[in-house]
Amino acid sequence: MKTIDVMVVDDSAVVRKVVGAVLESAPGIRLLHAVADPLLAIERMKQAWPDVILLDVEMPRMDGITFLRKIMAERPTPVVICSTLTEKGAETTMAALAAGAVSIITKPKLGLKDFLSESADELIAAVRAASHANVRRLAARAAPAPVAAKLTADAVLAAAPETRALLRTTERVVAIGTSTGGTLALEEVLTALPRVTPGIVIVQHMPEKFTAAFADRLNGLCQIEVREARHGDRVLPGRALIAPGGKHMLLRRDGANYHVDVIDGPLVNRHRPSVDVLFRSVARHAGANALGIIMTGMGDDGAAGLLEMRKAGARTVAQDEDSCVVYGMPKEAVKRGGVEKSVPLKAIDREILQQLGVR
Incomplete structure (x- = not known):
């Protein structure tokens, strides 16, 4: 296995x-x-050119985003943003993701040394994931075994009995799960959708505070409403709800209507929010009334849940390998049999509308 050469760019000596x-x-x-x-x-x-760059965004002489744009224009290289966990930091980091950064690692203002030491596994995993990224795809779209225990969706929501069937309703739900490379991929999909789009629920692996800024950014670009989900929110046509960082999001059915529950819980597949948790809840409460979509990302979160959705009668789609930044999550979902068809990123908006009878 090739050694991953990493460069750290940060004005903090610590x-x-x-x-x-x-x-x-x-x-x-x-x-x-x-x-x-x-x-x-x-x-x-x-x-010597690094394989991965760990980059702060607020630095003297040249800010991180200007540097990132320069790198992506001259020689696209995987960049992991190391950002302060603040509202201002979240807004800046959204600009970095839009410029082609692969993912985010957060750092607090205080207790930095202890925090970084305790977050070593997350940091190493982010670097390994970034080293596998098809970073040229990020640039084109831009304006190893973990140590921790790996829980399944059982830790948050028990599986429904296989014999249970749900009646079809006029309400349709689209459930999307994505991770590395997903911010720009979601932007491409959601900006292509008209206001008549069925209600959408999304898990994008992203830290706390950053999902609100991400949703706000998309809301300003899309015809549909996009916002960070709140507990009890109604899933409505023309609305996309993004699971908050640090919380799980589950679909709940109330008569013919759908709502989301935003809850605490353990990490599932080392993520919170977890795609598997969302997909399992959609399988249980929407069944054949749903479309499940798994997109670019490292790891296997969502693969088991998508299979559960398919077994419950939902239609299921994966982003194809050629258009993924990291073909990890879709690959595992295909491998497990949860995917009906794989399509390019540019075709996912059509799948959403065609599969659910919008056009």
């Missing part, structure tokens, strides 16, 4: 020291450079 030590301790990862700002990074990259 971050550079602690992150560097975490990376150096991980098998198959090497700290190539650790520098205080993008201008120093550019000089170092003339000597």
Whole structure:
């Protein structure tokens, strides 16, 4: 296995020291450079180019987003944003994701050294995931075994009896799950949808606070309403609800209407929100009234849930390998038999409308 060379660009000496030590301790990862700002990074990259860049967004001399755009224009490279967990930081990070960053790692303002040490597994997983990303796809669209225990959706919601069948209703639901590369992929899909689109529920793996900024950004671009889900929200035509970071989102049926529950719970497949949790709830409460879509992402979250949806009578679609930034989640869903058909990213909006009888 090829060694992953990583460069850390952060004006905090503590971050550079602690992150560097975490990376150096991980098998198959090497700290190539650790520098205080993008201008120093550019000089170092003339000597040796990294496979992955860990990048702060607020730095002196040149901000992280300007540097990111420069990299993506000149030589697309996987970039993981290391951002402060604040509302302002969330807005800035949305701009970074739109510019082609692969994913986000959050850092607090206080207790930084202890936090980074405790989040070593997450940091290493983000670097490994980024190293597999088809970053040229991100650039084109832009304006190894984990250590922790891996829980299934059983930890949040028990599986429904297989014999249970649901009556069809006039209300339709689209459930979408995605991770690495999903922010730009979702933007492409959702901006193509008209106001008459069936109600949509989405899990995008993203930290707390960032999902609200992400939803607000999409809401300003789309014909449909897009917002971060609140407990009890109604799933309505022309509305997309995005699960809040740090919470699970489940679909609930009340008569012929659908609502979402936003709840606490353990990490499932090492994620909260988890695609498997959402998909299981959709299988249980919507069945054949639903369409399940699994898109670009690392790992297997959503594969088991999509199979449950298919067994419950739902239509199921995966983003195809050629259009994925990381063909992990869709690949596993196909492997397990949960996918009826795989389509390019540009065709997913048509699937949403055709499968559910909108046109």
